[in-house]
Each structure stands twice: as C-alpha cells, then as structure tokens.
Amino acid sequence: MRTRPLKVALLGCGVVGSEVARIMTTHADDLAARIGAPVELAGVAVRRPSKVREGIDPALVTTDATALVKRGDIDVVVEVIGGIEPARGLITTAFQHGASVVSANKALLAQDGAALHAVAEEHGRDLYYEAAVAGAIPLxxxxxxxxxxxxxxxxxxxxxxxxxxxxxxxxxxxxxxxxxxxxxxxxxxxxxxxxxxxxxxxxxxxxxxxxxxxxxxxxxxxxxxxxxxxxxxxxxxxxxxxxxxxxxxxxxxxxxxxxxxxxxxxxxxxxxxxxxxxxxxxxxxxxxxxxxxxxxxxxxxxGAGGSPTASAVLGDLVAVCRNRLNGATGPGESAYAALTVSSMGEVVTRYHISLDVADKPGVLAQVATVFAEHGVSIDTVRQQGKDGEASLVVVTHRASDASLSGTVEALRKLDTVRGVASIMRVEGE
Amino acid sequence: MRTRPLKVALLGCGVVGSEVARIMTTHADDLAARIGAPVELAGVAVRRPSKVREGIDPALVTTDATALVKRGDIDVVVEVIGGIEPARGLITTAFQHGASVVSANKALLAQDGAALHAVAEEHGRDLYYEAAVAGAIPLxxxxxxxxxxxxxxxxxxxxxxxxxxxxxxxxxxxxxxxxxxxxxxxxxxxxxxxxxxxxxxxxxxxxxxxxxxxxxxxxxxxxxxxxxxxxxxxxxxxxxxxxxxxxxxxxxxxxxxxxxxxxxxxxxxxxxxxxxxxxxxxxxxxxxxxxxxxxxxxxxxxGAGGSPTASAVLGDLVAVCRNRLNGATGPGESAYAALTVSSMGEVVTRYHISLDVADKPGVLAQVATVFAEHGVSIDTVRQQGKDGEASLVVVTHRASDASLSGTVEALRKLDTVRGVASIMRVEGE
The missing domain is CATH 3.30.360.10 (Dihydrodipicolinate Reductase; domain 2)
Known part of the structure; x- marks a missing residue:
C-alpha cells in the first residue's frame, strides 16, 4: 500500500459534508485498505468559518474555496455545496488544476453535465455523482x-x-x-x-x-x-x-x-x-x-439525509481515488446515441379524468363523442349523480398526451361539462 | 475510438452463452461505443460441436477449450460452463496467457475465489463475476x-x-x-x-x-x-x-x-x-x-434465466474491456478485514417452535422450565388441545442457535412432549 496520502478538498460542510468528513476520520483504515492508500482531508471550504465543526481541525477550514481548489496538490474535490454557482466555477477550476471531482449536485449536473464532463475529459479527470440521484441508492x-x-x-x-x-x-x-x-x-x-x-x-x-x-x-x-x-x-x-x-x-x-x-x-x-x-x-x-x-x-x-448521501459520496471517492492510483479514469459521459428528446405531447399513456357534469340525459353520449373525435379510446366510465349535478370518471386506453389535451380542451367547451375536477395519468401497468 | 477489436473467447454456449453471443452481435455498435473499441467473438468452446447454434459462425466453434484460452490473442475469456472443473483450470490458464475473465460461476467462486483472485492479480488481470449472484441484479x-x-x-x-x-x-x-x-x-x-x-x-x-x-x-x-x-x-x-x-x-x-x-x-x-x-x-x-x-x-x-444473466455478463465485459484499454484493472479481491467466520451456534435470532404434547395439566410449566433452564426467553405461547393431544406453539425472544438447540434436545426428552413438529427461525424484524 502507498503510504503518501491522497488529498481531498471538501467544498461545503453542512449535513452531508460534515458526515463525509466524519466517516473519512472514523473509517480511515477501511478507506485506506479499499483504496490502496490513505486519504487525508486537506481543506474544508465553508461560508461561516466561525461555526464549530466537531471532529474537523479548524486549521483546515477556509472561506476561500477558489484558493483551495487551485492549490494544485488536491487529488479529489468533493462538492456538496449544491446550486449552480459557485459550484460550477469551482468544479471547472478543480479540473483545470488537476483534481478529480465527486459531486452530489443534481441541479448543476442536470443543467450543465455535458459541459462539466467535457472539462473533466479534457484534463483526464473523473467526474462522479452517485449522490446526486436518490441518495444512497446505487443507481x-x-x-x-x-x-x-x-x-x-x-x-x-x-x-x-x-x-x-x-x-x-x-x-x-x-x-x-x-x-x-x-x-x-x-x-x-x-x-x-x-x-x-x-x-x-x-x-x-x-x-x-x-x-x-x-x-x-x-x-x-x-x-x-x-x-x-x-x-x-x-x-x-x-x-x-x-x-x-x-x-x-x-x-x-x-x-x-x-x-x-x-x-x-x-x-x-x-x-x-x-x-x-x-x-x-x-x-x-x-x-x-x-x-x-x-x-x-x-x-x-x-433517498436523502446526511448519512445516506455521504455513503454515496464516499463510494465515489473510493472509486475516484483508485482510478487516480491506477493513472486511469472511469467511464465518462456516454452520449453517443444522441437521441431526440420528444415533447410531452408525444408521450403515450393512460388517463383518469374526473368531470363535473350536468345530471341530464345525453351527457355521457356528448362526452364520449368528444373522446372519440380526438382518437382517445375509453376503457371505463363511472357516473354518479347528486342534486342535478353528476360526476363522470373516465379511464382511457393508451393515448398520446397531445390527444388527451385536445380532448380536455374540447370537453371544457361543452355546456354540460361544469368543470374538469382532475386529470391524472395511470402508469406502471 | 480504437478500430482494432478486443477479442472475446466464450467458454460454454448453453442458455446463457448463446444469449451473450447473440447480444454481442445485435448490440455490437452500442458495445463498441460504450467500450471505446469494437469487441469480436474470437472463439466458442462447446462440448457438442455438431449442435446448430443460430447466429454463431461455425468456424469459431471448438471443443478444445484449453487451446482457445492459450491462444494468446484473447483479451477476455467469458466462462459460462459452471461447476468446478474444467472451469477452474481454464480460468487459471486464461490468466496465465494474458486474458481477463468474466465468470458466472457461483460454485467455483464460492469454493476457490481467493485462489482465482490471486492468479488474476499475479498476472495483472481482472476477474469479474456479477452474474454469479442473483442474475441480472447489480449486486x-x-x-x-x-x-x-x-x-x-x-x-x-x-x-x-x-x-x-x-x-x-x-x-x-x-x-x-x-x-x-x-x-x-x-x-x-x-x-x-x-x-x-x-x-x-x-x-x-x-x-x-x-x-x-x-x-x-x-x-x-x-x-x-x-x-x-x-x-x-x-x-x-x-x-x-x-x-x-x-x-x-x-x-x-x-x-x-x-x-x-x-x-x-x-x-x-x-x-x-x-x-x-x-x-x-x-x-x-x-x-x-x-x-x-x-x-x-x-x-x-x-435472479436467473439466459437473458438476465447475459445482461450481467455483458456489463462485466464492458467494464473489463474498458479497463484493458486503459491498461488498468478494477478492484480485485478485498479481504483485508480477515474476520473469523463463526459457527451457526453463535447466530442470534428468534424462533417459532411447534410441539406436539400430551393434553394434561402441567405440560406448559414443564416446557417453560426447559426454555428457562437454557436461557431462552419466551415471547408468546399458543396452546391448542384436541383428543388428549395438544399442540404448543412457542415464539421466543432473541437467543443463540446453540441455546435453542440445547432447548430442543431437552424438550425431546420430556415424556409429555410427543414430538417437535417444526422449528423455524424468525427474521427481518
């Protein structure tokens, strides 16, 4: 085993960050065995340096996150700040200064994942983010x-x-x-x-x-x-x-x-x-x-919480550290399929629609006609009357969201339809 | 992307092997994109060469598995034969001749995993076996x-x-x-x-x-x-x-x-x-x-079946091929904790015991005394009598398996206990 430790910079020390720091300390021997080298917390960037953080050496705490990721001796930056900026800028700077990155930042990954992956690849570094989706669940x-x-x-x-x-x-x-x-x-x-x-x-x-x-x-x-x-x-x-x-x-x-x-x-x-x-x-x-x-x-x-999210962060940290010792990187962005993302109108599913209608003969026929005209096939209808008003619950067969929207728009225009109480999709069948 | 293909040797072409070969053909472009190089089926070792195997070039089929793994140009050997031998010998030979190995062989891994990992490590090769446990489930x-x-x-x-x-x-x-x-x-x-x-x-x-x-x-x-x-x-x-x-x-x-x-x-x-x-x-x-x-x-x-198991094999194949292109290996055996494996007697859990007993006064007191003497605490007892016979269902609090075994042995010796109908552990509480 290598004795020189890998250096980790922690950006953010809230619920998740403090738990990451805690486990890095309490499980240090296990982590070292699994990685093949010890890992050392080399710096912790926070907004409020005066807050007491149990188990964290105050000498490691800084408010200058940019200086921390620019140090040049950092092997892995763990970003648990969240939000777009300053996280995006800090991660980019970290790659430019030779670090790999483990992030729990779903908002940033969902918005700028491609660009961040490109910077990581350009610099031959890893970008891992298991903790960004569904907390501890390996996904x-x-x-x-x-x-x-x-x-x-x-x-x-x-x-x-x-x-x-x-x-x-x-x-x-x-x-x-x-x-x-x-x-x-x-x-x-x-x-x-x-x-x-x-x-x-x-x-x-x-x-x-x-x-x-x-x-x-x-x-x-x-x-x-x-x-x-x-x-x-x-x-x-x-x-x-x-x-x-x-x-x-x-x-x-x-x-x-x-x-x-x-x-x-x-x-x-x-x-x-x-x-x-x-x-x-x-x-x-x-x-x-x-x-x-x-x-x-x-x-x-x-799906959330300090400890579960920290578990996911640490799993990534071990993988990224191992890659680093191997002089390799893990799988980067895989976007080769380059598929179109279709709009909601093209989604095909089933619907449960609840209508408030006038309680008089012919209403069901009118409503059914509107569904038919829009090519939406009805599976079941349930009608319930009370005091001159009635409710009509329609469950459809599979239809496109666009057809369903057209149907609902037309239903709203019917004199006999007082209102559309709810529309809900039916999934998982 | 590298254009020279990585060469894969398939050992076994039954339910799983034929599905691996099929997916390697039908998903060739996807696999190449995910690996960074094409993969080529370079040989298929089988026992019955005369059997027609749809989609597999007969020129690739051989009965000489040893010669196949010794070829020297094979990057990855996929072993889906099962059983201890010849699988163990073939995997060892594969490592010695420079190949990495993907296996679905639970029996072999459970018996000789440590030795196989040691050979893999000695030759700087990967041993992956996601398919050996719970089929397609990533575990x-x-x-x-x-x-x-x-x-x-x-x-x-x-x-x-x-x-x-x-x-x-x-x-x-x-x-x-x-x-x-x-x-x-x-x-x-x-x-x-x-x-x-x-x-x-x-x-x-x-x-x-x-x-x-x-x-x-x-x-x-x-x-x-x-x-x-x-x-x-x-x-x-x-x-x-x-x-x-x-x-x-x-x-x-x-x-x-x-x-x-x-x-x-x-x-x-x-x-x-x-x-x-x-x-x-x-x-x-x-x-x-x-x-x-x-x-x-x-x-x-x-947890089983040709396609699900093949999915797990192919996931490993992609990882091993990527490692190979990177000149790296994935995580090997991690056995640093070197813990003792305790015997069943030391397991602590709860028990549901069903006894056939004589239907007369004092039986429950006798039975309860036996539990107490062995330090097994009773949670609930249910007694049901019929025709001079009765059944007694005892659910215990947590106790060691050794204590429970001692209790049951003593119960069997009681004149009033006609038989122990069933003993079942209670888990997941």
Whole structure:
C-alpha cells in the first residue's frame, strides 16, 4: 500500500459534508485498505468559518474555496455545496488544476453535465455523482456500468422523499395536501420553502440525469416535462383506491417504441397497488428499470439525509481515488446515441379524468363523442349523480398526451361539462 | 475510438452463452461505443460441436477449450460452463496467457475465489463475476464499489428463484411442498434434479460470495450453514400467517455486534409480511443490504434465466474491456478485514417452535422450565388441545442457535412432549 496520502478538498460542510468528513476520520483504515492508500482531508471550504465543526481541525477550514481548489496538490474535490454557482466555477477550476471531482449536485449536473464532463475529459479527470440521484441508492453506477451491455427502455421512479412522505400520508390517513405537507414540515421532511420538492423541480433534475445515463444521450433539466403535486386531493386518492391504485410523484424516462427518441417527465400518477413502487413508504426512494436483457430491476433505499448521501459520496471517492492510483479514469459521459428528446405531447399513456357534469340525459353520449373525435379510446366510465349535478370518471386506453389535451380542451367547451375536477395519468401497468 | 477489436473467447454456449453471443452481435455498435473499441467473438468452446447454434459462425466453434484460452490473442475469456472443473483450470490458464475473465460461476467462486483472485492479480488481470449472484441484479458492483466507503452489517436476501417460486406457490395456494415442486418442474422453474436449489446449495454458494464482498473478508462455501426447504409444510405456512408472516428461503450474512466476526447461513425463515422481501413473488430475487451510513437498501430483479444473466455478463465485459484499454484493472479481491467466520451456534435470532404434547395439566410449566433452564426467553405461547393431544406453539425472544438447540434436545426428552413438529427461525424484524 502507498503510504503518501491522497488529498481531498471538501467544498461545503453542512449535513452531508460534515458526515463525509466524519466517516473519512472514523473509517480511515477501511478507506485506506479499499483504496490502496490513505486519504487525508486537506481543506474544508465553508461560508461561516466561525461555526464549530466537531471532529474537523479548524486549521483546515477556509472561506476561500477558489484558493483551495487551485492549490494544485488536491487529488479529489468533493462538492456538496449544491446550486449552480459557485459550484460550477469551482468544479471547472478543480479540473483545470488537476483534481478529480465527486459531486452530489443534481441541479448543476442536470443543467450543465455535458459541459462539466467535457472539462473533466479534457484534463483526464473523473467526474462522479452517485449522490446526486436518490441518495444512497446505487443507481448511477448500475446504470452506467452494470447495465452497460444491455439496452434500457424505461426508468420509472420515486426520486423525491419529501413528496413521497406527503403522498403516503395522504394515502394512509385520508389527509388533504396541506395537512400532510404541514406534518412533513413539522417532522423535518419538508423544507420551510417546499417549492423545489412539491413542484417537482428536484425530481426533474434527477430525471434528466437518469435519462441521460440510461439512454446514452443528453437530457437537460429543461427537456423534462414537470407537474407538481400540490393539486392532488383526498378525492383523487379515493378515486385511485376504487381503481386498486395509489398516487405517487413519478419520474418517468422512456425510449419511444421506434427507439429514435426519448421522453422524460415528472408528474403525479396513479399506479396499481400490485406494482412494487406502490409499497414504497415514507421518505424512501425506489427506481424501477426495464431493459431488454435484464428485464425489470428495482433499486430501493433512503433517498436523502446526511448519512445516506455521504455513503454515496464516499463510494465515489473510493472509486475516484483508485482510478487516480491506477493513472486511469472511469467511464465518462456516454452520449453517443444522441437521441431526440420528444415533447410531452408525444408521450403515450393512460388517463383518469374526473368531470363535473350536468345530471341530464345525453351527457355521457356528448362526452364520449368528444373522446372519440380526438382518437382517445375509453376503457371505463363511472357516473354518479347528486342534486342535478353528476360526476363522470373516465379511464382511457393508451393515448398520446397531445390527444388527451385536445380532448380536455374540447370537453371544457361543452355546456354540460361544469368543470374538469382532475386529470391524472395511470402508469406502471 | 480504437478500430482494432478486443477479442472475446466464450467458454460454454448453453442458455446463457448463446444469449451473450447473440447480444454481442445485435448490440455490437452500442458495445463498441460504450467500450471505446469494437469487441469480436474470437472463439466458442462447446462440448457438442455438431449442435446448430443460430447466429454463431461455425468456424469459431471448438471443443478444445484449453487451446482457445492459450491462444494468446484473447483479451477476455467469458466462462459460462459452471461447476468446478474444467472451469477452474481454464480460468487459471486464461490468466496465465494474458486474458481477463468474466465468470458466472457461483460454485467455483464460492469454493476457490481467493485462489482465482490471486492468479488474476499475479498476472495483472481482472476477474469479474456479477452474474454469479442473483442474475441480472447489480449486486456485486454496488457492494464492492458503491458501498466501498460504507460499512455493511447485514445482507439478507432471496437469492434462489426456484425455491422462491415453490414457497410463493405454497403461500398463495396452500399447496404442500411436493405439489408446488411438481408445478415448478412442469413450468421449467425447477430442474429434473432439484437438489442444488431446494437443499440450499445454490443459495449457500451465493451467500459465501456476498458475505466475502460485503465484509471484506474470506467466506467459503463450507463456512456457510445450510438447511434446505423440503421440510417446510402447509402447516408451517398456516402458523406463519397467524403471526403475520410468510416463509422464505433466506441467505443471511451478518457481522457480529462486536464487529470481530461474521456468520453466513441459508435456511427457511419466517419474515413479517411488512418486510419488503415478503412481497417478492415467483422466481424473482431480492437482496436487502444494511449498512452504517446508507441504511437499508434493496435490490430486486430476475435472479436467473439466459437473458438476465447475459445482461450481467455483458456489463462485466464492458467494464473489463474498458479497463484493458486503459491498461488498468478494477478492484480485485478485498479481504483485508480477515474476520473469523463463526459457527451457526453463535447466530442470534428468534424462533417459532411447534410441539406436539400430551393434553394434561402441567405440560406448559414443564416446557417453560426447559426454555428457562437454557436461557431462552419466551415471547408468546399458543396452546391448542384436541383428543388428549395438544399442540404448543412457542415464539421466543432473541437467543443463540446453540441455546435453542440445547432447548430442543431437552424438550425431546420430556415424556409429555410427543414430538417437535417444526422449528423455524424468525427474521427481518
């Protein structure tokens, strides 16, 4: 074993960073054995240097992150700051000064992954980011290495623990969205401003990363269709139960049947209770992968939190350090397939539509005609009347999102349709 | 991209081998893009050369496997023969003649993994074997790479699809063991001689491999305690249901609480219906991993079959080819922890014991005294009498297997105990 240590610079020392530093200390011997050389924490860049950080030598702490990544003796930079800047600039500078990078930054990878990979490659360095998607769950490595000889057709996952906690709570207690969100906030599962989670921004960044790796093509955050889950109601859960389903916020990346294009989307959807994703409880994450040869695989585990995310960071750190000792690099960006990312209109799936209609003869015929005119075939209809008003629940066969949108637009124009109470996609069948 | 192809020799062309060859042809462009060079099937060693093999150039087929691995121009040998010899000799010869090896051979790895790793290392070559455990499910790579910075404490899994199919059938239909086995055989899930599966030999080989990788130590097939599932009865399933459990054949690898030793075992066990492994149906496999930082992870997918196993082989093939182009090797054997493998007697778990007893006063007191004398604490007792005979179902708190064995031995000597109907461990709580 080499005795000269590999030097690691840590950018950010919050929940994840402090746990990375802690494990680097407590598991130092194990890490050294697995890498083939000791690793040493050579510097920690923080915003608030005065904060006491247990177990971290204050002499290592600096507010000058740029100077730290420019030092030239750093082997690996671990970036756990998050956000676009200054993370992007620091990672670029790190590559330019000879370091490899381990990052947990989904937003940055989803927006600028290609450019960062290009800088890494130019300088012959590694860029690893297992922790950016689904916390501790090994997902990036299985997709880009274990399934490297296979052809992935679909990735379907619960990749945001906050929203899964809220939806699980609504499902199990009958609570409304706000009530469940309040509980998630009180328990620390949701942040004070929950927008990134509940509006699906976080999941969309992860979907972009997963789609790119799964299909060997470039998918950026802006390519991902996104709908949040704030509109999901207790009534939707009751409808889902009647169909033998539950509701999850899903990230769905699909290869089109002809193989020439892909789609990536995040939205709430009904899935059958028999689907393995339906039983993913609380803040857990799980990702279903369908491929030509392997068939259906699922990866399950904690999707967030300091320790789980640190586990993923450290796995990458070991790999990058080993590569460095070997004078080699791991697999870089694989985007050779260069597929088109199609718009949401081309996605084909099933729909559950709940309409408030006038309770009089001929309404169903009118509604059915509108579906037929837009080429959307109806699977089941359930009608329920009360006090001159009625509700009509329509479940369709598979149709394109564009056809469905056209149908809904036309339905809204019918005099007999008082309103469209909800539209939800049905997945996982 | 390099244009000179990497040469692959295939040893064995059965269900898995023919699928590997097929995918190498149909996905040739994808594989080349992912590796950075084309791969070429340079030879296929078989036992019956006259058999027609669709898609394989007959000129590549040979019965002289030794000559093939000695050719000197082979970059990677893919071994899918199975069994100890000639596979062991051929793999050794392959390393000696400069090739790296991808193997799906659980029996060989479980028996001689350390020796094979040593030869690979001596010659600076790779030995990869993702396909040896749980088919297509990425498990070896996540354990040895993704969790390389974490500390794994427990691996608990369903790693044999045949036995899971049989147990699932017994659970869902109330069928007896023989009836369920017959159906598995008729459907092709069980082999004509099902011994390796139902007696737990197959699962024990996988447990040895998983324990070794998870705990960075050497665990051989002979170190694994093994009990088959032929004794599991419909009555056991009824008892399990009363406890809110089902029965699975589990491979369980554990680090002792003091960290200094490990255990590995395969046996049928009751697990709560709420445990994610309880809902693994049919011939699927799933492995639960518990670690310090990541927490609880689960990996799920098809555990056998030509295509899934080929997917795992090809993932390894891509990695080994990439290493070769880089002039590097991947992680080799990691056995630095050199932990003791403790015997089954030291395993601590809970037990469900069903006794046939005389239906007269004082029996329960006698039985309870025997448990107490052996230091096994009772959680619940259920007594049911009929026609002068009674059955007594005892569920214990956690106790060592040695204490439990002593208890059972003493119970058998009691005049009032007519027989011990079943003993089953309770796991996953």
């Amino acid at each position: 990036i490595r299985p997709l880009r290495e274990s399934l490297a000889g296979d052809k992935v057709n679909r990735v379907l996952g619960i990749v945001n623990g906050t929203t899964n906690f809220i939806l699980d709570k609504m499902d199990s207690t009958g609570a409304g969205y706000q009530e469940a969100l309040d509980e998630a906030t009180a328990l620390g599962y949701a942040e004070a401003d929950p927008t990134a989670d509940v509006e699906g921004f976080d999941a969309a960044a992860k979907a972009a990363i997963l789609a790119g790796i799964a299909f060997h093509t470039r998918v950026r955050f802006d390519d991902v269709y996104r709908e949040g889950m704030a509109e999901v109601t207790a009534a939707d859960f009751r409808s889902a139960k009647e169909m033998g389903c539950t509701i999850k916020l899903l990230a769905i990346c699909e290869r089109a049947a002809d193989g020439g294009s892909v789609t990536a989307r995040v939205h709430p959807a009904m899935i059958p209770l028999s689907h393995p994703l339906a039983s993913v409880r609380g803040a857990y994450n799980a990702v279903f992968v369908e491929s030509d040869a392997a068939g259906q695989l699922m990866f399950y585990g904690p | 070896i790579r996540p354990l040895r790479e993704s969790l390389a910075g974490d500390k794994v404490n427990r691996v608990l899994g369903i790693v044999n699809g045949t036995t899971n199919f049989i147990l699932d059938k017994m659970d869902s239909t109330g069928a007896g063991y023989q009836e369920a086995l017959d159906e598995a055989t008729a459907l092709g899930y069980a082999e004509a001689d099902p011994t390796a599966d139902v007696e737990g030999f197959d699962a024990a080989a996988k447990a040895a491999i998983l324990a070794g990788i998870a705990f960075h130590t050497r665990v051989r097939f002979d170190d694994v305690y093994r009990e088959g599932m032929a004794e599991v009865t419909a009555a056991d399933f009824r008892s399990a249901k009363e406890m809110g459990c089902t029965i699975k054949l589990l491979a369980i690898c554990e680090r002792a609480a003091d960290g200094g030793s490990v255990t590995a075992r395969v046996h049928p066990a009751m697990i709560p219906l709420s445990h994610p492994l309880a809902s693994v149906r049919g011939a699927y496999n799933a492995v639960f991993v518990e670690s310090d930082a990541a927490g609880q992870l689960m990996f799920y997918g098809p």
